[in-house]
Amino acid sequence: MIDQxxxxxxxxLAFRESDDSDDVVVGRPELGEFVELPRLGAVAVxxxxxxxxxxxxxxxxxxxxxxxxxVADLAEALVELSFAATVDGMALPDPADERPGSHxxxxxxxxxHWLFGRTVTGIWAIVVAAAVLTWIRRPDVIPTxxxxxxxxxxxxxxxxxxxxxSVTTSVHELMHLAAARSFGAxxxxxxxxxxxxxxxxxxxxxxxxxxxxDRYRVYLAGLRWDAFTLCLCTLLIAxxxxxxxxxxxxxxxxxxxxxxxxxxxQVYLRTDLYYVLMEWLRAKNLYPDGIAYVRHxxxxxxxxxxxxxxxxxxxxxxxxxxxxxxxxxxGCTAALTSFALFGxxxxxxxxxxxxxxxxxxxxxxxxxxxxxxxxxxILVEGTLQVLFVVTFMRKHRRRWSxxx
Numbered sequence: 472m473i474d475q476x477x478x479x480x481x482x483x484l485a486f487r488e489s490d491d492s493d494d495v496v497v498g499r500p501e502l503g504e505f506v507e508l509p510r511l512g513a514v515a516v517x518x519x520x521x522x523x524x525x526x527x528x529x530x531x532x533x534x535x536x537x538x539x540x541x542v543a544d545l546a547e548a549l550v551e552l553s554f555a556a557t558v559d560g561m562a563l564p565d566p567a568d569e570r571p572g573s574h575x576x577x578x579x580x581x582x583x584h585w586l587f588g589r590t591v592t593g594i595w596a597i598v599v600a601a602a603v604l605t606w607i608r609r610p611d612v613i614p615t616x617x618x619x620x621x622x623x624x625x626x627x628x629x630x631x632x633x634x635x636x637s638v639t640t641s642v643h644e645l646m647h648l649a650a651a652r653s654f655g656a657x658x659x660x661x662x663x664x665x666x667x668x669x670x671x672x673x674x675x676x677x678x679x680x681x682x683x684x685d686r687y688r689v690y691l692a693g694l695r696w697d698a699f700t701l702c703l704c705t706l707l708i709a710x711x712x713x714x715x716x717x718x719x720x721x722x723x724x725x726x727x728x729x730x731x732x733x734x735x736x737q738v739y740l741r742t743d744l745y746y747v748l749m750e751w752l753r754a755k756n757l758y759p760d761g762i763a764y765v766r767h768x769x770x771x772x773x774x775x776x777x778x779x780x781x782x783x784x785x786x787x788x789x790x791x792x793x794x795x796x797x798x799x800x801x802g803c804t805a806a807l808t809s810f811a812l813f814g815x816x817x818x819x820x821x822x823x824x825x826x827x828x829x830x831x832x833x834x835x836x837x838x839x840x841x842x843x844x845x846x847x848x849i850l851v852e853g854t855l856q857v858l859f860v861v862t863f864m865r866k867h868r869r870r871w872s873x874x875x
Contacts, residue, residue, distance in 0.1 A: 473525065473543050473546045473547050473550070473558065474525070474543070475524070475525050475526040475529075475543065476524050476525070476526060476559075477524060477525050477543075477546060477558055477559055478522060478523070478524050478525075478558075478559055478560075479519050479520075479546055479549065479550075479555045479557070479558055480522070480555065480556045480557040481516070481519060481520040481549065481554055481555055481556065482499055482553075482554055482555070482556050482565075482567075483499075484497055484498065484499055484516070484520065484554060485497070485498050485499070485500055485505075485680035486513060486517070487680060487681070487682065488682075489507055490682065490683045490753065491753055492507070493509075493510060494507040494508060494509055494510065494513075495507070495508055495509075495510055495512070495513035496508075496679065496680075497513055497516055497554075498679055498680055499552070499553065499554055499567075500656055500657055500677035500679075500680050501567050501570070501573070501657055501677065502553060502566060502567055502570065503674065503676030503677055503679075504552055504553065504554075505676075505679040505680070506548075506552065511532060511536060511538060511540060512540070512545060514532065514536075515528050515532060515540055515542050515545055516545070516549065516554075518531055518532075519542070519545075519546060519549070525542045525543050525546055528540075528542045529541075529542045546558075550563065553565060553566050553567070571659060571661075572657075572659070573657035573658060573659055574648060574658065574659050574660055575648065575652070576657075578648075578649070578652050579652065579655075580652060580653050580654065580655050582652075583649040583650075583652055583653050584653045586646075586649055586650075586653070587650065587653055587688055587692075595695065595698075595699050598699060598702045598703055598706065599698055599699070599702045601702070601706055602701070602702030602703075602705040602706055603702075605705055605706060605709050605710075606705065609709055612705055612708050612709050614701075614722060614725045614726040614729045615726070615813075616726075616812060616813045616816040616817050617816075618719070618722035618723050618725070618726045619632060619723055619726055619813075619817045619821075620817075620820065620821070620824075621716075621719035621720050621722060621723045622719075624840075624841075624844045625820070625821050625824045625825050625828070625844065625845070625848050626825060626828075626843070626844035626845055626846070626847030626848040626851070627844060627847070628723070628821075629821060629847070629848045629851050629852070630847055630848075630851055631720070631723070632723055632727060633851055633855075635723065635724050635727055636727045636731075639696075639697070639700060639724070639727060639728060639731070640671050640731070641671070642696055643693035643696055643697060643731070644660045644671050644672070644673045644693065645660070646692040646693050646695065646696045647673040647675055647689060647690075647692050647693050647743075648660060648673050648675075649692065650675075650688050650689040650692035651673070651675045651677065651678050651689050653688070654678060654680075654681045654685055654689075656675065656677040656678045656680060656681065656689075657677050658673050658674060658675045658677065659673065659674045660672070660673050660674075661674065662858075662862045663862065675689050683750055686746075686750055687747065687750060690743050690744075690746045690747050690750070691743065691747060693743055694732060694735055694743055694744075697728045697731050697732050698728075698732065700724070700725075700728045701725050701728040701729055701732070704721045704722070704724050704725035704728070705725060707721055708721050708722060708725070726813070730809065730813060730814075733805055733806075733809045734806075734809075736801065736802050736805040736806075737802040737803070737805065737806050738795070738798050738799060738802045739761075739762075739799045739802055739803065740802075741758060745757075745758070748794075748795065748798060752790075752791035752794060752795065753787065753791065754787075754788050754791035754792065754795070756788075757791060757792065757795050760780065760781070760784065760788070760792045760795075761792050761795040761796055761799060763780040764779075764780055764781055764792050764793070764796055765796055765799065767779055767780055768796070781793075821848055822848070822849075824845070825844070825845035825846075825848040825849055826845065827845070828841040828842060828844055828845035829841075829842050829845035829846055829849070832844075832845065
């Protein structure tokens with residue numbers, strides 16, 4: 472219980488000016504918990520952190536600012552947020568003890584800051600510009616669905632493609648982690664699911680401790696890597712006079728990177744570009760508000776009147792949600808187009824060829840190597856689907872338990 476004589480010892484907290492108001496953002500980066508407080512509230516938190524009692528903080532605020540502030544309620548909120556380590560010397564449970572730690576904790580800002588400096592950014596811009604000019608002059612080096620099967624052994628193509636995709640995805644997420652660490656923020660990489668996708672994602676909620684302009688670096692770090700790899704592959708294929716096999720392999724890698732970048736346009740899945748859009752529109756609840764608005768529009772089309780969920784939102788946020796609804800439509804179009812041009816042809820060709828190779832290889836006098844190749848494709852794809860189901864069930868286990 473918090474009373475006037477209570478003294479709190481707070482965990483290390485981050486303070487920064489709010490992006491959109493005169494408030495102050497206060498948070499605990501290792502938990503990813505942040506709140507916006509009025510400026511005097513932030514002053515009170517600092518005073519509590521200095522070891523003053525609740526009564527002493529109220530007196531200080533009244534004397535210095537002429538305002539009566541209920542510091543006891545503020546202290547209770549700090550306890551609920553797990554911002555307080557002890558109350559009157561009594562230790563409080565700390566969720567951070569059960570939360571997995573940050574990956575690569577030894578990595579510091581001075582180790583990775585150069586990755587986002589002017590020199591590396593200049594090299595990146597030159598490579599991207601050269602690749603764009605190459606695509607204009609030589610459209611034949613633009614990745615297509617046929618680049619995926621760089622070998623007649625479709626199982627081998629899928630296995631190597633999965634390996635390349637795993638490596639590039641890992642580097643993509645490591646770039647997010649490095650960008651967060653360039654500001655001294657903790658980050659952690661893990662598996663998750665988005666609709667029917669199995670994804671690897673980096674938890675960078677701690678970057679709420681840095682200003683908005685710096686958060687863009689973290690959100691775009693992965694795409695920056697993808698664009699560089701895609702463009703570098705293009706330049707090597709076009710100008711390096713590589714052996715046909717190596718050129719075909721780089722073509723498959725370029726295709727994988729391009730598809731990964733297209734996926735980021737699916738902002739309804741909270742991709743990297745979703746967070747960029749959220750920051751640009753300055754809407755903290757963009758996803759739930761956008762989903763509610765799209766459902767409202769759908770009911771309107773079905774002639775089932777519903778209350779517009781945007782009615783109670785400020786003008787700026789209403790505009791943001793409407794823009795997001797358009798972006799969701801663009802993302803859906805990108806997803807369907809990508810599936811039609813790349814996903815479906817790759818899927819059909821792969822499974823048809825794998826099934827044919829498996830059946831023909833197991834027949835008397837058949838090519839056993841082709842049979843193994845077909846089985847390999849089925850095994851790899853089946854493993855990915857099982858991994859998705861396991862991750863999905865683990866992620867939603869608590870929700871199902873509450874429903875039961």
